[in-house]
Amino acid sequence: MAGEILDNQGRGEASWQWPSIHPEGRKFGVAAAGIALVTIFLFDLELIGWPLLALAGGIFAFFRDPERVVPQDDNAIVAPADGLVTQIATVEPPAELVGDDGTGQVGLPAGSVTRISIFMSVFDVHINRTPIGGLVKRLVYMPGKFMSADLDKASEENERQHILIERTDGMLIGFTQIAGLVARRIIPFVKPGDIVATGQRVGLIRFGSRVDVYLPAGTASKVLLGQKAIAGETVLAELGQQTLIEGVAQ
Template identity: 65%
Template sequence: MAGEIMDNRGRGEARGGLPSVHPEGRKYALICAGLSLIAALLAWETIAWPLAFLSVCILAFFRDPERVVPRGDDLLVSPADGIVTQITQVEPPLEMRGDDGGLGSSPLTRISIYLSVFDVHINRSPCAGTIGRMSYIPGKFVNAELDKASEENERQHLVVMRSDGVAIGMTQIAGLVARRIVPFVKPGDIVAAGQRLGLIRFGSRVDLYLPAGTSPQVLMGQRVTAGETVLGRLGVSAELEGLQQ
């Protein structure tokens, strides 16, 4: 059950079964299923079957599985499922700068995670803290894998303020197909590490800005899991290498 303690000494109970579906997607699946039923009653099979298949695809897209979040005050977990496509040093976006509840203006390490339409699109908090700044910016819908998507696409910036005063920045970016970013939180909300923060519909990207003195604990091309994969350890600066096989 959610909230159960899991550890490496055998505590906790592994559970299987199908993941739940987020309410945001149920209405779309019901609409498609209803249209499919109407088409079937009218003997329009060429329409009924594709609509039935589409309703199943929608349920799969909006799936919302439980995650086992590692516990540790120095851990920053992945905010999204997907593939690490960029690790680079950049200045934080203007909306996230400032020394008062912001990331400052000095270059920080940005980890970009690309989500395909087959990935879970529920985004999660990288750490425990309080939601500070949130800025929604309308924009274009270019390929989310491109670097310019961070500056041109529809996006939402948010900052999580840890209890020790360290600010962690995160940006949800819409992609070619995505057309809406849905937040689950607002400024002032207290969140736990791995807590659901929002979702992006139909393909997208999420950027995480690591604080100064923290190096990525993942590599380019690595698949990560929201709420479970550790992207960084605060204050730990270590160079990692991997071998693609």
């Protein structure tokens, strides 16, 4: 289905398929499966081998990389991560994304913006995607702690990676990959100077984490607190729209 155009009036074809496994995870899954099979069939230690085999299956599931249908709307900001919308707050954007980075490259303007935080559990897909298309202006890695990613201070204290994207019209969108309790490595797929399309894969975080998106001034969230987001598909916001949307948990 990759590259196929589908629309909201029935054009295209869609069917369920097994998601692929990202190469970053194959080595871990194969290693765990190999150890499990050796343990079971060579050493006859089934009490250890079968749990290891189950662990291999869990690793493959964690690194699954399904295809997504990305909305082709110039005003749409799409979710960069699968997971639960745990915070929608008015904050100052990270200093690493603001102003001049020392090379003459302009970053996000100073001032309060809306931040949407998406928490990824170990059961979610951990491939992250860009919320808009454009030029990768910055990629800033920050070492840090590994406290629970759903804490507000994780945005400033945990291991994290800031990404700044500039659209062709000059609009800048920043987002941050944040490691969590279990996560120990953030892996980028892009570098400054790369051109990316909306919803393109830009990196992953191993084993539980969070992604923050900083909306431009004058733009409000279209998702609700507690809503499930799907990377590359869920529209988080539309540029310039600030409509209040309410939901009921049921």
